[in-house]
Amino acid sequence: MRWSDMDAYGHINNVQVLRLLEEARIHAFGPPGGTGAEGEQPPVAVFSSINPGIQALVVEHRVRFVDTLDYRNVPLRIDVWMSDLSPASFTLAYRVHDPLTEAVCVKAETILAFVDTNTGSLLRLSADQKDALSPFLGEPLFS
Numbered sequence: 215m216r217w218s219d220m221d222a223y224g225h226i227n228n229v230q231v232l233r234l235l236e237e238a239r240i241h242a243f244g245p246p247g248g249t250g251a252e253g254e255q256p257p258v259a260v261f262s263s264i265n266p267g268i269q270a271l272v273v274e275h276r277v278r279f280v281d282t283l284d285y286r287n288v289p290l291r292i293d294v295w296m297s298d299l300s301p302a303s304f305t306l307a308y309r310v311h312d313p314l315t316e317a318v319c320v321k322a323e324t325i326l327a328f329v330d331t332n333t334g335s336l337l338r339l340s341a342d343q344k345d346a347l348s349p350f351l352g353e354p355l356f357s
Contacts, residue, residue, distance in 0.1 A: 220285040228282055230273060231283070235308050235322055238292040243306075246270060258346050273303060273325040283312060285320040291316075295352040302338050303327040304347055 219230040226234070244255075244262035246269070260342070261270050290313050297307035303325055310320035328337040339347075 216309070217285070224284055226283040226285060229278070229281065231277060231279075231309055231320055231322075234290065234292065234310065234326065235275075235277075238294050239324065242294045247291055258350065260343065260346060264328060267330060268337065269329050269331055270326050271304060271329050273327050274323050275322065276321040277320060279320055281312070281317055281319045283310060287312050288313045296347050296350040297323060297352060298325075299339070299344060299351055303338050304339065307352070 215235050215321040216230075219226045221227040240256075240257055240261070243258050244300070246261050246264070264270065290327040291311040293311070295307055296304060298305035304327075306324045306326065308320070308322045308324075309318050310322070311317065328339070328343075329335065330337055
């Protein structure tokens with residue numbers, strides 16, 4: 215958490231929560247190819263391994279604020295896993311914990327898909343992508 219993430223009430227602002235989820239997603243699955251310099255390899259290089267001309271796009275966010283997430287001057291714990299894998303998209307689920315109490319403060323999901331930047335066409339997940347993602351498949355947060 216950053217000091218600037220806090221709102222006037224001392225809580226992490228709801229817009230900043232989406233940024234924290236993005237950082238967790240990039241940490242777990244890698245940055246898009248061609249961005250930045252070499253860094254630490256993610257557990258699963260889903261985004262950094264896509265071909266040029268293909269983009270991973272957010273289709274939908276779903277966020278449930280279960281408890282207030284107060285600013286703390288310590289790192290935050292965010293659990294990330296796959297909650298759904300379909301032919302042309304996949305859903306990442308998150309649990310954001312208060313770093314001191316371990317209480318779950320936020321439950322969220324992000325649906326992502328790959329798009330061909332030249333045609334704008336939605337792409338089906340490749341067999342390699344499905345193989346890389348399926349070991350992280352778990353229970354969905356929302357039904």
